[in-house]
Amino acid sequence: MKNFLAKIICVSLISFYFLNIESVKSIVPYYYFPTIKNLEKESLSIGKSAYQLLYFGQYKDSLNLAKLAVKLNAKNEKLWLILSEAQIANKLYKNALYSLNKAQKLNSNISEIYFAKSNIYLKIEQKKDAKIALETGLNIDPNNHKAIFQLGNIFLMEKNYLEAIKLFERTVKIKPNFWQAINNKGLAYFEENKINLSIKHFEKAISIEENAEPLLGLASCLRMKDMKLALKFAKKALNKDPNYVNYDYRKEQLWGEKLQVSTEILLQNNQLQTDVILAKTKINASS
Incomplete structure (x- = not known):
């Protein structure tokens, strides 16, 4: 009996031992180490x-x-580029430049890195660095019409109108329906006192995209030739985008002083006052 009990106890202990192992196994977490x-x-x-x-x-x-x-x-430059875009969207410009420098170290032959840098430099008003970044990017991707256009805009800001016009022409040769470049040629020609050429380019831009900017630009040109037609285009422009009633907004769109003066005179016309007041009301309501 004693031996029998001893055997029973032994079997029980062994069973208990193995059962405990299984139960321990069941609660030990399984870790996956990814490659x-x-x-x-x-x-x-x-x-x-x-x-x-x-x-x-x-x-x-x-x-x-x-x-x-x-x-x-x-070690992936594309991920650094995505991070820089997210940082730009969150207005973390210094962080974005750091990310772009990281991407550049990994692969210095990506034009988008330099184009993104130029975008940041323009936001922080470092035009010289923006120009260098654009030119570096264009050495890699010489037919990037958006980059050529942006370089033209920098020359427009610097009042180097002839160089700006050359770059806008180069943009249009690559992308003929890029109305923004055609429009900006109109802006540059006005500052050069070439009003007929300015009219021609605003009209061409409108034929591609009936946007408020070339409409108001054309109206400002026609003010000196055909006031009735000028008022018609001005009304249409302010209805499409009331922001163009604002001097500072037009300045942000790179309008030069001569065109600004002409536009201010036009907007003071008695027949436009209802449209001007309505445009300002819309701006205030949306702000």
């Missing part, structure tokens, strides 16, 4: 999601995801 390749793949997926959030205007969420993507894979 570098898997992490890199995941970082690209997160980077893509960050870019999509940026597109839909969710800037803070985009920034957080872009930061995570870079932490997972700091």
Whole structure:
């Protein structure tokens, strides 16, 4: 009996031991250690999601995801570019320049890095650096019409109208229907006192896109030739975009002083006062 009990106890203890092992196994967590390749793949997926959030205007969420993507894979220049775009959207310009410098160290042959840098430099009013960045990017991608256009805009800001016109012409040769470049040629020609050429380019821009800017630019040109037609175009422009009633807004769109003076005279016309007041009311309501 004693031996029998001893055997029973022994079997029970062994069973208890193995059962406990199984129960311990059941509560011990299972850890998965991803490979570098898997992490890199995941970082690209997160980077893509960050870019999509940026597109839909969710800037803070985009920034957080872009930061995570870079932490997972700091050797991918595309992820640094996405992070820089998210930082620009959040107005973190110094951080964005840091990210773009990181991307440049990884691959200095990507034109978008320099174009993005120029965008930041313009925002922080460093035109000289913006110009250098654009020219560097254009050495890599010489037919990027948007970059050529932006370089033309810098010359427009510097009142170097002839050089600006050359660059806008170069833009239009690459993309004939790029009405913004045609419009800005009109802006430059007006400052050069070439009103007929200014009219021609504003009309051409309108034929592509009936936008408020060339409409009001044309109206300001016609003020000295055909007031009735000038008023018609001015009314249409203010109805399309009331912001153009504002001097500072037009200045942001790179309107020169001569065109500004002509426009201010036009907007003081008695027949436009109802439209001017309505435009200002719309601006105040939206602010």
